Amino acid sequence: GNENGTSDAEGPTDEAVEINISAAASLTDALTEIQAEYAKKSNAILQFNFAASGTLQKQIQEGAPCDLFISASKGHMDTLEGDGLVVTDSRKDLLGNTLTLIATAEKADLITGPESFTNDDVASIAIGEPESVPAGNYSKQTFESLGIWDQIQEKLVFAKDVRQVLQYVDSGNADCGLVYRSDAMLLETGKIIVDMPADSHDPIVYPAAIMKNAAQPEAANAFYEFLQTDYAKKTFEKYGFQVL
Amino acid sequence: MLAPIILSLKIASIATVFSLILGVFFAYLINKKNVPGKNIWETILILPMILPPSVTGYLLLIALGKRGWIGRFLLENFELQIVFTWVGAVIAACIVSLPLMYQNVKAAFLTIDPIYEQAAQTLGSSEGKIFRTVIIPLAWPGIISGIALSFARAIGEFGATLMIAGNIPGKTQTIPTAIYFAVESGNTELANTLVLIMTIFSFVLIFGLNTWLKNKNYLDHKGRA
Amino acid sequence: MLAPIILSLKIASIATVFSLILGVFFAYLINKKNVPGKNIWETILILPMILPPSVTGYLLLIALGKRGWIGRFLLENFELQIVFTWVGAVIAACIVSLPLMYQNVKAAFLTIDPIYEQAAQTLGSSEGKIFRTVIIPLAWPGIISGIALSFARAIGEFGATLMIAGNIPGKTQTIPTAIYFAVESGNTELANTLVLIMTIFSFVLIFGLNTWLKNKNYLDHKGRA
Amino acid sequence: MKIYFRIKKKLDHFTIDLEYSFEKGVLVVQGESGSGKTTLLNCISGLKNPDQGRISLGDLVVFDDTLEINIPTRLRNLGYLFQNFALFPHMSVHQNIIYGIKNSPEYKNKKSRAELLSYSEHIMKTLGIHHLKKKLPNNISGGEKQRVALTRAIVTKPKLLLLDEPFSALDRETKKIVYQEFASFKELFKIPTILITHDKKENEMFGDECIYIKDGVIIGCPTEI
Amino acid sequence: MKIYFRIKKKLDHFTIDLEYSFEKGVLVVQGESGSGKTTLLNCISGLKNPDQGRISLGDLVVFDDTLEINIPTRLRNLGYLFQNFALFPHMSVHQNIIYGIKNSPEYKNKKSRAELLSYSEHIMKTLGIHHLKKKLPNNISGGEKQRVALTRAIVTKPKLLLLDEPFSALDRETKKIVYQEFASFKELFKIPTILITHDKKENEMFGDECIYIKDGVIIGCPTEI
């Protein structure tokens, strides 16, 4: 039941439904802005559950209610699809992102690009933990394609998510780090140095899909479509995502 | 911003009440009734303290989710869904704060001179009445310490709650979850405000419990007078 | 797999020792010496319990980091770097477990009949000697409960540790961190093994403390005999 | 009512081996310090268990090791004044005194409850502790405590009264008053009583029978010593 | 050494208003239960403070409200037998007895230490508590506790001895022995002593002077009552 489903007076008159959307935490700001706009068009109630994609994946696997899932990585969606929990037709790579090198204010001048990783000026490099954080995995691929993975082992600090990388660099404790461009926009003192070449790692995609046991597949689909309108695209771009 | 505050208070209060009941119950059972396997029971009780909260949350998710046997049982028989509801948050908060309550109450029970229970027995009191009128009042300092810590832990609980109850603004988003994501997304102002609110709560809690404790105190710790 | 185990034990042990010293010190100061502002001090002490560990970790990162005044001071004067080292993990673990130690010891102090301190005074004992020979031994159950909880919290500490010490395998990766990443990356087998190891630790801890407690107990709780 | 006890109990330095029975009135127990008097009362009250023996109060066998009977203290319906009083420290003098009354079945009946309560008021007044009604036991004098403990033991009008040196902390003036009251209590309710005392005069005044214990064994009657 | 006290202290039901001095020997204090005897000892020992007055032990003023002198208990160099003994429950009988000795400066000197310890052995033997040396106070009888408390108070050979009903829990046989030992102690060390007792005989035996207190005021000497 949706006992707290008080519908807006001027909204459309059809019955208010509740849509459960599990979305990667990095999308919080963008989706919250889109939600406000969507409320003008539909009286469906959007119940966002924001968390790390891995957490969301586990929750869905254990039967948590979810109509639409927007993951920050291909792998988590693949797992769910493998479990047969995803409406395969609905799966789509909604967004893309770029891996970006950021540097702490003190070292911003000394760090110029990938060539700086092996430089003695760089004492520490923060990245996401490769096994569990998608961005960490992309970072590792980048280092491997540069052929310096073994060389920089001593400098690496593994974070539990991209935002932690950001905090390490922004607070001056790690000299540089690799984050998504959408995250890099939140830097306060740190500097964006340069984007990593797109071919140095697997494509960064945010797949989305309707879930098989969705309670409100139609309403979820309606919102899913709204996410692909020009308005939504503009909003995502504003927050640093690429729209695919 | 009001929603997470109210929700947090509700969840923490209910969780603390349950944790109090369970903590006192287990402390009594294990320490006063001398059930066998004391060390094993205590190990199980302290585990939620030792495991990372997100692991505790994951285990709860597995047990209470639609596929878990408890979750299925509740869903099929009572149409009660726990995952992604505040009930789930209460369960998570209760479980992570139970070790605190248990240990505090246990320590309090162990410092009570058995002569008072004996006196109550000679005066014809049943075990239940001795528990209510002698053991509990003499254990107040420890119980209150347990309440303080449990409430603090419950209202601050985040990892396990996030896993089982999710982070659904207006529905299951608690203050710590809100703080966490505010910090994560660089919303320093909101984070600061929420931290301040938490601090005020702590103060009120500590103040209230200390006042209560003072009223219940029968020993004179004020020194010479 | 051995490195995180040894590291966790080292960090948790050192953190517990410091937390014990600080917890007992503050409990004595605030409750026995009646410093003013008791409620405010206690609020500050309990805050690390209420704030999400990652927030505590973030605040520590800011204070102890290269730009924080404590961090800079230590770095410039002692060439001591705290962030991304096991020392940082000790500090984080100590701070999050201090509220547990404090509350437990406080409760224990409050249940000691002042007559024993008075008797010790008439026998010529200084304050320090009374503390050592009367207050501490009579507070054992509470102190041990505090040690158990603090050690559990310290060895299980994850959010704040991760933030300040980072997750550098072989250098700052602790068991909970390893468990967290094992669970996150779906490495169930490793996660299970590590959880089992944690469980064994808890058992040894509980068993040891209970045995110690038994030896220190001067009250007869065994019932009729 | 016939009170019978046969008790064998090994202590650290000697073995208690007593057998005695008396029909009514006051049995005075005398004996050297540490000879087993308090242990005897503890066995009769059920707070300690003999290794071997049998204890019966009238028709009721409350302990028999061969029959494996061991009726819990609270069902033995007795009044026990402990040598160290054992007043509940968290209850006022008045709460201590009516604590046992509240357990009696007569408390449920309105009329007999009023009687019990007015009787307790009467005793408090005659023993000169009525003005202490609201005080906590920690805040009254030694002799006052003893009178409160005596009152608490007798107001329930138990089937058997156990008094462990009930007048030892009283001055001569107060003793006179308490003696008088105890004599009229004895006269009025004729409750079989075991009275431990070191005072010859008290034996002469109240003792209907007497035993003298040395190292756990009855060696006669004090007048013969 | 001249002991002088002038004490004014408001209690709940009356005001203590005493002035007295004596040069040496034993001052016996008698008085009704609750008349303020224990409070007097507490004031002299510094465990409680008079509202007004002056207390001096020889040349040393230990309390004077107008001069704002209030020397802490531990520096007053006294031996105090508490009415309820106040034996440290976590220390063995022997540890209790030598606790005060260890604080004395003589303990540092090897020879005088041996003397002190052998004296304590002697007292334990003559008072018949030597075989209890290793027992905890909770595991000995009432009269045994009293003898341990007496031993603890006197073995330090203090400058002033405060004894609150030191013989009340003893049987006649044991009393005789303890009397004898106390008499020879008195003879040997000539320590000024305040002895609270309700026993005329003890006054006659040990009292060099005596006062009788009623409602906090000296009203004469017991022989006159």
Ligand SMILES: Nc1ncnc2c1ncn2[C@@H]1O[C@H](COP(=O)(O)OP(=O)(O)OP(=O)(O)O)[C@@H](O)[C@H]1O
């Ligand atoms: N709780 C206990 N545990 C072990 N031994 C005890 C305990 N209480 C007393 N004892 C020992 O048992 C013996 C008998 O003690 P009990 O208390 O019965 O003596 P009592 O006759 O009451 O002496 P008193 O007149 O001094 O009170 C003594 O040797 C004493 O040391």
Ligand SMILES: Nc1ncnc2c1ncn2[C@@H]1O[C@H](COP(=O)(O)OP(=O)(O)OP(=O)(O)O)[C@@H](O)[C@H]1O
């Ligand atoms: N801790 C306390 N707080 C408040 N009042 C007290 C306290 N102790 C004793 N009193 C009260 O002070 C008065 C004097 O008590 P005190 O203990 O000095 O009496 P006492 O002469 O030693 O009596 P007794 O012979 O019964 O031991 C009594 O009225 C008592 O109720």
Ligand code: MOO
């Ligand atoms: O958007 Mo994520 O899954 O928190 O890196």
Ligand SMILES: [Mg+2]
């Ligand atoms: Mg006895």
Ligand SMILES: [Mg+2]
């Ligand atoms: Mg007294």
